[in-house]
Amino acid sequence: MEIGAAAAIGMGLAAGLSAAGSAIGDGLACGKAIEGIARQPESKGNVMTLMFISVGLIESLPIIGIVVAFILMGQM
Amino acid sequence: MAAEPGHEVDFITQVHHDLNWLGLPDEPWHLGDIMVGSLHIPIEVNAATVFFTWIAMALTIFVGVVAARGADVKKPGKMASVFEMLFDLWRGMINQSIGPKGASMFSLVVTFFVFILMCNLVGLLPSGVAPTADTQTTFAFAFITFSMIFIMGIKYKGASYFKHYLKPYPFFLPIVIIEDLAKPLTLAFRLFGNMKGKEIMILALLGMITGTAHWAGGFLANTIWLLFSIFLSFIQAFVFTILTVAYIGVAVDDSH
Numbered sequence: 021m022e023i024g025a026a027a028a029i030g031m032g033l034a035a036g037l038s039a040a041g042s043a044i045g046d047g048l049a050c051g052k053a054i055e056g057i058a059r060q061p062e063s064k065g066n067v068m069t070l071m072f073i074s075v076g077l078i079e080s081l082p083i084i085g086i087v088v089a090f091i092l093m094g095q096m
Numbered sequence: 097m098a099a100e101p102g103h104e105v106d107f108i109t110q111v112h113h114d115l116n117w118l119g120l121p122d123e124p125w126h127l128g129d130i131m132v133g134s135l136h137i138p139i140e141v142n143a144a145t146v147f148f149t150w151i152a153m154a155l156t157i158f159v160g161v162v163a164a165r166g167a168d169v170k171k172p173g174k175m176a177s178v179f180e181m182l183f184d185l186w187r188g189m190i191n192q193s194i195g196p197k198g199a200s201m202f203s204l205v206v207t208f209f210v211f212i213l214m215c216n217l218v219g220l221l222p223s224g225v226a227p228t229a230d231t232q233t234t235f236a237f238a239f240i241t242f243s244m245i246f247i248m249g250i251k252y253k254g255a256s257y258f259k260h261y262l263k264p265y266p267f268f269l270p271i272v273i274i275e276d277l278a279k280p281l282t283l284a285f286r287l288f289g290n291m292k293g294k295e296i297m298i299l300a301l302l303g304m305i306t307g308t309a310h311w312a313g314g315f316l317a318n319t320i321w322l323l324f325s326i327f328l329s330f331i332q333a334f335v336f337t338i339l340t341v342a343y344i345g346v347a348v349d350d351s352h
Contacts, residue, residue, distance in 0.1 A: 072331060073338055075331075076286065076332070076334075077339075079286070080285065080286040080289075081282075083285065083289030083290060083293065084285050084289060086293050087288070087289045090292065090293075
């Protein structure tokens with residue numbers, strides 16, 4: 021297999037799998053946050069701040085996957 | 097990147113080349129090499145990163161000066177009121193995580209937030225390159241956080257700060273070392289990945305319809321993406337700063 025073809029397949033796999041991982045993780049975190057707010061509406065400020073921090077933390081590894089896809093784009 | 101005849105350049109590079117009206121060079125400046133035995137490490141600095149870091153610094157100083165001038169008890173200026181909200185927010189976060197020991201961290205935290213925010217937003221100007229889209233800038237920020245963790249830990253706990261490597265059991269030592277190294281690494285890569293991906297998406301959406309930037313084809317999609325990237329810039333600056341506060345809170349905390 022040529023280097024270009026393998027790099028293209030690798031790029032697609034890296035980007036696609038990291039998107040799937042980040043979507044599932046964000047969905048779990050935000051779902052629980054919305055449940056918590058629905059149960060106790062006065063805690064909205066605290067829960068929303070924690071939700072943004074959690075989304076920022078959860079998305080760090082899928083973004084490293086996207087950086088791997090960029091590195092492969094240069095090899096194509 | 098010149099397009100030689102018969103050799104196709106991918107359209108993202110083409111759009112980046114078309115948008116470059118400031119004439120910033122594509123190749124980084126080469127400052128010299130470090131020779132470690134037979135390993136050859138070049139030192140390169142990107143011209144666009146340095147130029148836009150100066151612009152972000154000027155914007156931060158301007159915002160700070162306007163806020164300080166408008167500070168009046170009876171009739172505060174607009175920028176001064178915004179800064180007061182910012183100060184209240186960060187003072188609350190520092191008091192929650194670190195307590196009264198964190199009073200010396202306050203200026204660092206607010207500077208991180210405002211400067212990283214300005215750096216991120218500069219990338220949205222026409223043909224602007226965010227300085228945080230370069231690994232060198234983000235690793236510099238992460239290194240500051242990494243040193244502050246050690247400095248604050250040693251300042252408030254003395255030499256017994258290093259005992260936290262051996263708790264709860266000594267054979268956790270490799271995991272604790274990896275965790276200590278992963279904190280600044282993930283901070284740097286999170287900021288870099290977000291900003292670089294935002295920039296490449298801007299270029300890709302601009303060139304989507306015809307492959308060049310000369311046609312207003314990808315205009316609507318590009319506008320929507322620019323709105324989303326303003327939101328992302330704020331979130332990333334906030335997450336970086338609040339993780340700095342949290343890590344230092346863990347280092348100074350003595351409730352084990």
